[in-house]
Amino acid sequence: MPQSPRRAVSRCFALLLSALAPLGAMAQSQGLEIDIVGGNAAALPIAVVPFGGDCGGTDVAGVVRADLGRSGQFRPQDVAALPERPTRGSEVAYPAWRMARQDFLLVGRCLADAAGYRTEYELFDVARQERLLGFALTAPAASIRDVAHQVSDAVYEKILGVPGAFWTRIAYVTAEGLGRNARYALMVADADGWNPRTVVNSTEPLMSPSWSPDGRRLAYVSFEGGNSAVWIQDIASSARQKVASFRGINGAPSFSPDGGRLALTLSKGGNPDIYVMDLGSKRLVQVTDHFGIDTEPTWSPDGGSLYFTSDRGGRPQIYQVPAAGGSPTRISFEGSYNASPSVSWDGKMIAVAQGAGNTYRIALLDRSLGSPRWSMLSPGSLDESPSFAPNGAMVLYAAREGRRGVLYAVSADGRVRQRLVLAAGDVREPAWSPYRKK
Amino acid sequence: MNASASRIARTLLVAALASAVAVGCSKKVKETPPETAPVDTGATTNPVPDTTMPGAYTPADLDSDACLRNRVVYFDLDQDAVKPEFQAAMACHAKYLRDRPSARLRLEGNADERGSREYNLGLGERRANAVSSALQANGGSGSQLTVVSYGEERPVCNESGEGCWSQNRRVELVYSAK
Numbered sequence: 001m002p003q004s005p006r007r008a009v010s011r012c013f014a015l016l017l018s019a020l021a022p023l024g025a026m027a028q029s030q031g032l033e034i035d036i037v038g039g040n041a042a043a044l045p046i047a048v049v050p051f052g053g054d055c056g057g058t059d060v061a062g063v064v065r066a067d068l069g070r071s072g073q074f075r076p077q078d079v080a081a082l083p084e085r086p087t088r089g090s091e092v093a094y095p096a097w098r099m100a101r102q103d104f105l106l107v108g109r110c111l112a113d114a115a116g117y118r119t120e121y122e123l124f125d126v127a128r129q130e131r132l133l134g135f136a137l138t139a140p141a142a143s144i145r146d147v148a149h150q151v152s153d154a155v156y157e158k159i160l161g162v163p164g165a166f167w168t169r170i171a172y173v174t175a176e177g178l179g180r181n182a183r184y185a186l187m188v189a190d191a192d193g194w195n196p197r198t199v200v201n202s203t204e205p206l207m208s209p210s211w212s213p214d215g216r217r218l219a220y221v222s223f224e225g226g227n228s229a230v231w232i233q234d235i236a237s238s239a240r241q242k243v244a245s246f247r248g249i250n251g252a253p254s255f256s257p258d259g260g261r262l263a264l265t266l267s268k269g270g271n272p273d274i275y276v277m278d279l280g281s282k283r284l285v286q287v288t289d290h291f292g293i294d295t296e297p298t299w300s301p302d303g304g305s306l307y308f309t310s311d312r313g314g315r316p317q318i319y320q321v322p323a324a325g326g327s328p329t330r331i332s333f334e335g336s337y338n339a340s341p342s343v344s345w346d347g348k349m350i351a352v353a354q355g356a357g358n359t360y361r362i363a364l365l366d367r368s369l370g371s372p373r374w375s376m377l378s379p380g381s382l383d384e385s386p387s388f389a390p391n392g393a394m395v396l397y398a399a400r401e402g403r404r405g406v407l408y409a410v411s412a413d414g415r416v417r418q419r420l421v422l423a424a425g426d427v428r429e430p431a432w433s434p435y436r437k438k
Numbered sequence: 439m440n441a442s443a444s445r446i447a448r449t450l451l452v453a454a455l456a457s458a459v460a461v462g463c464s465k466k467v468k469e470t471p472p473e474t475a476p477v478d479t480g481a482t483t484n485p486v487p488d489t490t491m492p493g494a495y496t497p498a499d500l501d502s503d504a505c506l507r508n509r510v511v512y513f514d515l516d517q518d519a520v521k522p523e524f525q526a527a528m529a530c531h532a533k534y535l536r537d538r539p540s541a542r543l544r545l546e547g548n549a550d551e552r553g554s555r556e557y558n559l560g561l562g563e564r565r566a567n568a569v570s571s572a573l574q575a576n577g578g579s580g581s582q583l584t585v586v587s588y589g590e591e592r593p594v595c596n597e598s599g600e601g602c603w604s605q606n607r608r609v610e611l612v613y614s615a616k
Contacts, residue, residue, distance in 0.1 A: 178596065205591035207555055227586050228559065249563055249587055252556045265556065272560045293560030309557055315516075316557050339554035355553055382598060384554060400551075403596050426596075429555065 040415040043075040044159065047102040050079065052087030052109035056117045056141030063148035064106065064155065066192060067166040070409070071156065071393065072416030077102055089122050089131055097126045104132075106155060116140035119147050123155055132158050145194060146436075165389040166191060169433040170396060171199070171209040171218055172407060176425035186220055188235060191389075191432070193420050199235060209431045212255045218431075219243075219253035219262060230264055232279075243277065252296045256303050256323075263287070263297035263306055263323070274308050276323060287325045296340055299323070301347045307331070309339040318352060318365075332365065334374050340385055344392035349412065351377065351386035351395045362386045362397045364412065377414045387432045396430040494537035497616035505530035509611040511569055512604065515550070518564040520572045528569070531611060532576030539582075542615040545569050547587040550603035551596075555589055562587035562609075569609045584614075 048065045068074035083096040087109040097105050108121035115138050123133040133154060137147045146167060153164030168191045176183050184206045189196040200206060204223035211218060212232075219232045225242075228250045233240035244250040248267035255262055262277045266284075274287040274297045288294040292312035299306060303323065310319050313330065316339040321328040332338040337355030344350075348368035353360055362378040377386075382400040389395070389409075396409050405426040410417040420427075500506050508527040511520060520528065535541055547566030549558035566585040574580050595602040 178593065182592070205588065207589075207591065223588065223591070248585070249559050251559050265559075267560070267563060272563070293557060293564075295556045295560055296554060309554060311557070311560075316554065337553065339557050353554055358552065360553060382552065400598060403598075 038072075038416045040072045040075075040411070043073055044104065045077065045102045046074050046104040046106065046155075047077040047082060047097060047100065048106045049082055049085055049087070049108075051107075051119070051121075053111055054117070055110035055119065056112070056144045058141075058144035058148060060108065060110065060119060060144065060148040060151065061106070063145055063192075064152045067149060067152035067164075068155065070192070070416075070418050071164075071166075072411040072413075073156070073160060073393075088120075089124070089134070092124060094124075094126055094129045097124075102126055104155075104159060106151075108151070110144075113138065117144060117147075119144070119151070121151050121154075123158060145190065149190070149192075162393060163391045163435070165391040165393065165432075165435070167436050168390060169215070169436070170407075171211065171431045171433070172427055173206050173209065173429040174425050174427050175205075175405075186218070188218070199233060199238070207429060208252055209429060210253050210255055211431055211433045213257055213259045213434055215434050215436055217255075219255060221251050221253065230262075232262075243279075243282065248272075254298050254306075256299050257301060258303055261323075263299065265295040265297065274306060274321070276306075285325065287321060287323065288328060294319075298341050298343055300343060301345055307341040307343060307350065309341065318350065331367075331372075333372075335363065338363075342386045342388045342395070344388050344412075345390055346392060349388075349392060351388060351397075353384045353386060353397075360384060362395060362410070364395075364414075375414060377410045377412075378408065378417070383408075385429050387430050389432050390435050396432050398428040398430060495534045497538070499534070500613060500616060503530070506534060511565075511609045511611070513565050513607040513609075515603075515607065516561070518561070518568045520568050525572070528572040529576045532573045532578035535573065535578035535582045538616065539579075540615055541613060542582055542584070543573075543578075544584045544586060544612040544614050546592075546610040546612055547585065547589075548592060548606055548608050548610070549590050550606040551590045551593065551598070552603065555591070559587050559589035562589045565607075565609050569611070 046068060048061045050061045065076040069076050083100050086092045086107050088107060103126055105124040105126055106121060108119060111118045118136055118138045120136040122131055124131050137150060139147045149167035152166040156164030169188055170191050171188050174185045174187055184202045185198050186200040186206050186209055187196050188199050199218060202222060202224050207221040209218050209220045217232055217234050219230060221228050222231055225245060229245035230243050230250045230253045231240050232243055244264060246266055246268035249272050250266060252265040253262055260279055262279055264275055264277060265272050266275050271291050272293045272295050273289055274294050276285045276287055290312050292310055294308055294310045296309040297306045305320050305322050307318055307320050309316050315337050317330055318332040318338050318341050319328040319330050335354040335356060338352045340353040342351045350365045352363055354363040359380040360383050361376055361380040362383050364375045364377050366373045377395060378397060383397055385398045387396045392412060394409050394411050396407060399406055399408050405428045407420040407427050407430050408417050505526055511524045545566040547562030549561040563585060566587060570583050570585055573583060593606045595605055
């Protein structure tokens with residue numbers, strides 16, 4: 001009880017600190033807002049208690065609560081309804097949490113030390129009255145949000161048996177204005193929308209960001225030279241090189257799973273075809289050769305084949321072809337228009353933009369069972385650019401609302417969606433990063 | 439014999455006078471588009487040779503000539519055929535290219551916002567290629583033409599509806615050198 005006023009004061013202080021912090025919090029006020037649409041009745045109730053001590057100005061429990069709620073798999077208890085505020089196992093009284101109908105309980109505390117802040121956390125199973133996890137992570141104050149996301153990942157994986165994807169990033173393109181006043185930017189932010197940072201700024205269009213498997217580089221398309229060209233840029237240093245600027249279209253770059261090759265679309269041969277470039281030698285291998293439009297290559301997880309969009313059959317559909325070349329086979333047989341494939345980490349699911357008349361929605365093709373099964377993930381009507389999270393549990397996509405573009409993240413079972421809104425301008429072309437490495 | 443000779447001579451004289459009058463009275467040439475019957479086969483049509491050409495275009499005509507001022511070709515959904523109503527523009531711009539060997543024309547292809555952005559790069563290019571073919575079929579030289587596709591990335595409007603979509607399905611003719 002004596003702790004409450006002090007915690008309230010420290011929270012006020014933390015808010016003040018975050019209001020003064022240069023980029024982080026100011027960026028959030030014009031960064032992405034998250035609203036949750038829909039819900040999952042089977043979501044697991046979990047109580048995440050505010051962490052004790054000083055966590056360098058970050059509300060770790062708040063970040064974890066938001067992460068777990070966003071996944072659609074958990075229903076975190078409202079802070080106001082928490083019956084008690086333990087910060088360590090010795091303070092936990094299980095009956096209170098059983099009465100509150102919580103299945104799981106997460107508590108923790110931070111201590112400042114020489115290297116920054118040490119964050120300790122413990123996860124409990126309320127029914128079994130046992131501790132499931134107990135860990136400590138040390139990081140500087142500027143990285144405490146990353147620590148919080150790592151805590152979320154650990155909790156998620158321990159309970160669900162699937163790796164969490166909270167400590168990841170997203171890349172996306174923003175656009176403002178029309179004609180001569182148009183401004184484009186390629187941005188990278190945390191997967192919850194925090195800490196947006198500009199990677200490229202341009203008065204000419206930018207498209208199709210693609211993450212390298214080590215998460216350090218982005219390939220993208222830029223029109224700054226008067227035509228489309230493919231660039232690869234190191235995110236930390238901003239060093240970049242142009243890797244394709246042939247006559248015609250240079251588009252749709254996609255890093256191979258081993259990072260050594262880039263699949264892309266080139267129309268220098270007369271019409272858009274799929275090529276694979278060796279990133280060491282820059283040598284090109286032509287993979288498809290057809291007078292239709294072949295584009296949007298994306299790699300199978302084993303790097304052996306490419307999925308791509310082709311209208312060789314009349315309208316765009318999804319095809320699969322060996323990465324070294326060969327005969328493409330069509331794999332989408334439902335819907336009159338299928339494009340923009342994104343493949344899950346295990347190769348079993350492919351998210352696409354599916355069109356019927358004027359309505360475009362995100363659809364999921366599940367090939368894990370005998371016969372392929374389709375499900376709708378989004379309501380439309382102008383949804384596009386699906387991108388799987390690295391754990392396959394969620395799909396990021398772009399939608400239109402009125403005159404502006406917004407991003408949504410939807411769970412792979414379609415039950416819960418979150419809207420990420422950029423306060424100014426139009427957001428599109430999201431790409432979910434791979435897992436981050438410590 | 440005398441009568442027919444003098445009749446022939448008179449006819450010739452009248453013809454000569456008429457053509458002199460025609461030449462004397464004609465202003466700087468305004469291209470009259472050849473009268474081709476509209477045939478919507480989705481392919482480019484062959485032009486009727488221009489037999490009314492008295493003079494060559496100059497750069498000033500780009501701003502004053504009614505036909506040359508048409509710099510945008512519009513397309514139907516998912517189509518890349520140059521519609522009959524734009525054949526006149528194909529003819530006059532092809533003539534401009536012939537008259538001005540130093541002229542360079544950028545054909546910028548565009549698509550409306552529906553569907554995949556990368557696929558729409560391909561659609562925009564198809565449309566620009568169709569305009570390039572139509573210009574070449576009308577006698578313009580391919581060496582003066584550059585094709586670029588912007589897909590749906592450079593819209594002129596951003597409402598969602600056919601009123602705006604039809605304005606974005608277009609190829610823009612941009613003279614980078616006159």
